[in-house]
Amino acid sequence: MDTARLAEALPERTAGFAATVAGADPDAPVPTCPDWPLRVLVGHIGQAHRWSASIVRSGPTPVPDPLEADPGAPADWPGWLHEGAADLTKAVLDAGDTPVWTFFGEQPAKFWLRRMLHDTTIHHADAAFATNTAFDVASDLAADAVTEWLEMLANPVTASLKPAFAELRGTGQTLRLDPGAGPGWLIIRTPEGVAWTRGQRTADVTLAGPPRDLLLVFTRRLPLDRIAVTGDRALAEHWLARTSA
Structure with missing residues (x-):
């Protein structure tokens, strides 16, 4: 932006x-x-x-x-x-x-x-x-807020500031955020930490909804039930339990 x-x-x-x-x-x-x-x-x-x-x-x-x-x-x-x-x-x-x-x-x-x-x-x-x-919030601002949050989570410094974020490491599990229009976000939990990219690839769990709702769920302001969840719901719950904004 x-x-x-x-x-x-x-x-x-x-x-x-x-x-x-x-x-x-x-x-x-x-x-x-x-x-x-x-x-x-x-x-x-x-x-x-x-x-x-x-x-x-x-x-x-x-x-x-x-x-x-x-x-x-x-x-x-x-x-x-x-x-x-x-x-x-x-x-x-x-x-x-x-x-x-x-x-x-x-x-x-x-x-x-x-x-x-x-x-x-x-x-x-x-x-x-x-x-x-x-x-409410404009879709471009909500989308950029999601992107910024992922940029921070993927930075190794972040886990040193809040140790709970280290628990987001994994062995390749994937989460996808689908805003309906546009490429969405693909998150990969690696042994080194969080990685992410933009794209339409399939994932272990997909969270789908308008950018506003994705942002509010992703920052734990709305419950997970406010958006559509497809796939491994426990993986999404694990992620949300270990993040806050």
């Missing part, structure tokens, strides 16, 4: 998140983030956008604690969220192709725009579940 699309999408997704939490109870529980009330979820988004912008401009700093974020009064949430997204977008556009620090080594600055876009999208879904409001 090119930088222009990412720069367009982050403010849009942040505005959608802000609209979802507007007027909601700051202490409302978030079912899909059970340790966080809504205020902490809001704080995390604005905090993460600002933290990413500071990395792009000045280099790495310690990962901030969402419990320490201060989004201000609920009436101020929309403006505060908008400012964070705008700050990150500007920082990335100003940096251009300049390599910056990431968890996976130096990469172009747009890494952080993409990472925060998809983090915001998933947490927008969390906010929608907490407030009993509708959630």
Whole structure:
């Protein structure tokens, strides 16, 4: 996904998140983030956008604690969220192709725009579940979020950050995500870790549904029963039990 699309999408997704939490109870529980009330979820988004912008401009700093974020009064949430997204977008556009620090080594600055876009999208879904409001996302953004998640899972650094991901290693078992239109994703569990490609090959288990639903199931925001499962269901359940986003 090119930088222009990412720069367009982050403010849009942040505005959608802000609209979802507007007027909601700051202490409302978030079912899909059970340790966080809504205020902490809001704080995390604005905090993460600002933290990413500071990395792009000045280099790495310690990962901030969402419990320490201060989004201000609920009436101020929309403006505060908008400012964070705008700050990150500007920082990335100003940096251009300049390599910056990431968890996976130096990469172009747009890494952080993409990472925060998809983090915001998933947490927008969390906010929608907490407030009993509708959630949707454009198919190209949902598909790119799935791709980014697989890129991270396939990176050897990821298992060192969260040991449970090492249990995704296997002996060649395959899972396919079928969005209905387009090539889909083929995941291979190898002894070295997760590998994946795009394509239409058959697999031990296939998960089929629209990109939005595949993304939400794949990030454990919706149950597996929300999409069609063909083949080795236990393999899909094993995968989902050992991943989170």
